[in-house]
Amino acid sequence: MNNQLQTAVYYFPNYHVDPRNEKIxxxxxxxxxxxxxxxxxxxxxxxxxVPLWGYEDxxxxxxxxxxxxxxxxxxxxxxxxxxxxxxxxxxxRALDEGFLKAPNHDRxxxxxxxxxxxxxxxxxxxxxxxxxxxxxxxxxYDTIGFVWDYIIERFMTHPQYWHVDGLPYFSIYAFNRFIxxxxxxxxxxxVIELLRKKARAAGLPGVHVNGIWYDILETHPAxxxxxxxxxxxxxxxxxxxxxxxxxxxKIWFAGSLRVDYKKSADEYAEIxxxxxxxxxxxxYPVITMGWDSSPRTIQSExxxxxxxYPYLPVMEPTPQKFAYAVKLALxxxxxxxxxQRIMFINAWNEWTxxxxxxxxxxxxxxxxxxxxxxxxxxQVNLERQK
Numbered sequence: 001m002n003n004q005l006q007t008a009v010y011y012f013p014n015y016h017v018d019p020r021n022e023k024i025x026x027x028x029x030x031x032x033x034x035x036x037x038x039x040x041x042x043x044x045x046x047x048x049x050v051p052l053w054g055y056e057d058x059x060x061x062x063x064x065x066x067x068x069x070x071x072x073x074x075x076x077x078x079x080x081x082x083x084x085x086x087x088x089x090x091x092x093r094a095l096d097e098g099f100l101k102a103p104n105h106d107r108x109x110x111x112x113x114x115x116x117x118x119x120x121x122x123x124x125x126x127x128x129x130x131x132x133x134x135x136x137x138x139x140x141y142d143t144i145g146f147v148w149d150y151i152i153e154r155f156m157t158h159p160q161y162w163h164v165d166g167l168p169y170f171s172i173y174a175f176n177r178f179i180x181x182x183x184x185x186x187x188x189x190x191v192i193e194l195l196r197k198k199a200r201a202a203g204l205p206g207v208h209v210n211g212i213w214y215d216i217l218e219t220h221p222a223x224x225x226x227x228x229x230x231x232x233x234x235x236x237x238x239x240x241x242x243x244x245x246x247x248x249x250k251i252w253f254a255g256s257l258r259v260d261y262k263k264s265a266d267e268y269a270e271i272x273x274x275x276x277x278x279x280x281x282x283x284y285p286v287i288t289m290g291w292d293s294s295p296r297t298i299q300s301e302x303x304x305x306x307x308x309y310p311y312l313p314v315m316e317p318t319p320q321k322f323a324y325a326v327k328l329a330l331x332x333x334x335x336x337x338x339x340q341r342i343m344f345i346n347a348w349n350e351w352t353x354x355x356x357x358x359x360x361x362x363x364x365x366x367x368x369x370x371x372x373x374x375x376x377x378x379q380v381n382l383e384r385q386k
Contacts, residue, residue, distance in 0.1 A: 010348065037124075041299070111161060114170070122296045125311075242272075285333065
């Protein structure tokens, strides 16, 4: 495989028991319960999706070791864990007890993507009832220093923490929300510099701060805390990427309940190329495995895309279609300098959103094998063109 390419995969850690979830959903609840109930909601709908390994506990080091081996054996370099903080850590046992205690955790790097959004209860959601906001995201300018200390001490100083261009990588999901919550652009710049200062005090060279970017955010009035170039020039982030391509391109708003996988990949590739050209800091492309958030809705109700998330169009993949999207991402990267040859995949295990690399009963290891076969081919040459 090309040793100049880095492939990172998002990991969603809600497949282990968490005390906060148990208070809401009952003893032993995990998001696997939604998958066990999922069924086809319209003709030709590919549900239920069943994991090949069964409904396992990701906080078990032996279970996580199996995931690590499968990822590393098929060309993946790092898991980027969705990381939650609601007045303290949430859904952290997958990382703390599963990944970091797995006997083979040195086969993969890991990093954090701060999922700094409010946690709503769509487990499951109803068309007719409002979703309660279970945990609001309340981190502030005055309290964030404690969060920085926590992640530096527990994670960034770990020898397996992923570094990009020599710096520990840290991504922020809702970057416009982050700016607003901190009190504006200047305040956001100060807390990002505080993160870097604390990291240097802990013996690290700094922090590579990444902002999640969507094409629509440049003009969307609800999201424009500031023009996106200011993320780099004033707040001084190091890079941009995207969490997935769902609802990014126009095809997602065409009024159909199904989204064509290849057309969505083509549309996103154009957005990625635009981002690489127009944004002032490097942009890393992402490959979306698929999309089907119907398991997060009440299964006895009619499913369509009218009420909004999680009632969204469905994009059903195959290993061949996924391989096509991987090739598009590689094409986007071929002219990038070596430190910027990074691609993301969403996701390892977003089962309830239909976006997972993990093997299932239908395709087995098909998606992982498709990834491996492309990455190891001699014609995948990312040498920078002269």
